Amino acid sequence: MTYYRxxxxxxxxxxxxxxxxxxxxxxxxxxxxxxxxxxxxxQVKVESLTPGTRDPHFASAKxxxxxxxxxxxxxxxxxxxxxxxxxxxxxxxARNGKVQPGNPGYLDLSTGVPLxxxxxxxxxxxxxxxxxxxxxxxxxxxxxxxxxxxxxxSRLSELDPAHEGEYRGRLADFxxxxxxxxxxxxxxLAALKGQPVIAYHKSLIYLADxxxxxxxxxxxxxxxxxxxxxxxxxxxxxxxSDEIGLLLMEPHxxxxxxxxxxxxxxxxxxxxxxSVGATPEIVTYFDLFDAIVAALTSAGxx
Ligand SMILES: [Zn+2]
Numbered sequence: 001m002t003y004y005r006x007x008x009x010x011x012x013x014x015x016x017x018x019x020x021x022x023x024x025x026x027x028x029x030x031x032x033x034x035x036x037x038x039x040x041x042x043q044v045k046v047e048s049l050t051p052g053t054r055d056p057h058f059a060s061a062k063x064x065x066x067x068x069x070x071x072x073x074x075x076x077x078x079x080x081x082x083x084x085x086x087x088x089x090x091x092x093x094a095r096n097g098k099v100q101p102g103n104p105g106y107l108d109l110s111t112g113v114p115l116x117x118x119x120x121x122x123x124x125x126x127x128x129x130x131x132x133x134x135x136x137x138x139x140x141x142x143x144x145x146x147x148x149x150x151x152x153x154s155r156l157s158e159l160d161p162a163h164e165g166e167y168r169g170r171l172a173d174f175x176x177x178x179x180x181x182x183x184x185x186x187x188x189l190a191a192l193k194g195q196p197v198i199a200y201h202k203s204l205i206y207l208a209d210x211x212x213x214x215x216x217x218x219x220x221x222x223x224x225x226x227x228x229x230x231x232x233x234x235x236x237x238x239x240x241s242d243e244i245g246l247l248l249m250e251p252h253x254x255x256x257x258x259x260x261x262x263x264x265x266x267x268x269x270x271x272x273x274x275s276v277g278a279t280p281e282i283v284t285y286f287d288l289f290d291a292i293v294a295a296l297t298s299a300g301x302x
Pocket of ligand 1: 057137202223
């Protein structure tokens with residue numbers, strides 16, 4: 001009888017411990033992790049599978065990542081084929097039913113934002129790294145950050161209804177911070193409005209949409225395809241004829257082409273962090289835009 005009582009007591013203890021345990025949230029990128037932390041607070045334990053210093057298109061599935069996915073209660077992904085090269089085998093190896101696509105522990109944030117750059121018609125390899133679902137770099141529009149935070153708060157509330165009030169409260173704070181910062185970023189970038197610029201990769205169309213500048217060309221002749229001597233000289237001609245003053249690129253791309261274009265035309269170069277964690281100072285989603293705006297203004301683009 002006493003054994004049963006002890007056993008019952010232990011079961012109650014385990015049950016109460018697990019109801020207080022934080023939800024394990026695993027994200028494919030640090031941007032998702034930063035938003036999940038802002039909304040989840042102490043109710044979540046968040047880990048990103050990749051660091052913000054790397055090109056988010058590529059990752060190699062390490063055993064530590066399989067363990068992270070295996071233990072996850074919720075997996076947050078960018079989607080729109082961003083992780084297509086590395087996440088499916090990881091999901092398969094991790095054998096965690098909770099976070100398989102279609103289950104409540106899997107949340108693809110691309111489904112809740114308006115995607116730009118949808119390609120219609122047949123797609124083949126000659127077109128470069130294009131995605132039928134649309135361009136996956138949507139976290140670079142701060143307005144999409146709010147949509148992502150809303151989707152994460154809803155899913156956390158669904159998985160952990162006891163703390164819905166906390167999730168909703170932190171979401172409201174997130175939206176308020178965004179509402180107070182966005183006008184300042186727009187004001188700082190006012191001079192860039194309507195200006196033609198060149199981007200290295202087709203990754204900054206959301207940033208351009210948010211702050212109303214025009215990306216008229218890319219250094220990559222096709223997404224994911226390195227520039228050639230011929231494509232670079234065509235770009236030199238275009239920069240001169242269209243009087244394009246600024247080239248934007250992420251830190252993980254080669255700098256030789258940008259230096260060449262700068263030598264030939266005097267075009268300004270702004271190296272923009274593309275993710276939270278790209279530098280140690282960029283800890284929150286708001287820090288990311290502070291850093292992007294600072295890089296753009298110091299490059300003389302605004
Ligand atoms: Zn891309």
